[in-house]
Amino acid sequence: IDGVDEDGQHAERHPSDDEPFSALAFKLMSDPYVGQLTFIRVYSGILRKGDAVYNPVKGKKERIGRIVLMHANDRHEVDELRTGDIAACVGLKDVTTGDTLTDPN
Template sequence: PLDIGEVHGHKVGDETVDLVRKPSVDEPFSALAFKIAAHPFFGKLTFVRVYSGIVEPGAQVANSTKGKNERIGKLFQMHANKENPVDEARAGNIYAFIGLKDTTTGDTLCDKNDQIILES
């Protein structure tokens, strides 16, 4: 999954400033929410593709699209309808995040101190 190359986005508040994130765990965290689903036990699952960095459960991240902060509750890798809990979400993979209240399809989640809005 890391073979997609770098991803482009823009600076929060200024679409003329192009930003690039490499698909590396050494880059700041950035991810794109691409699907929302209801789960009978956990409630809302937000499916995200992590493009750069690492994030752990309990972390505070920015929803740079909406200008809000979110706390990640639990992280899962999904296989069919089975949830496999993981200790971290790493660049290049798809995960289901639990606990995001304001995030919807197309929103960018990123490091609060190094924000980007990804092209969805």
């Protein structure tokens, strides 16, 4: 995955669990039981519940409350996501569709 870092320099991430975390928020949904769900696809790295993520579009850092796999209307809570996984995150307040989420470091 090609991109640009905060200094305007070319950056590249390979689809691997060994790379720093990066993901795309592709859908938002309101759930009456858990609140806002942010659906993400992980492009690199590992995300664990409780981890902090950085949103470079908004310039804000947020914490992941819970991670759930969705199957129709059924939810299955998991502790982590790896490269290629698609799931919903609970606890993100200032994320919109199309935002990139990265490792805060």
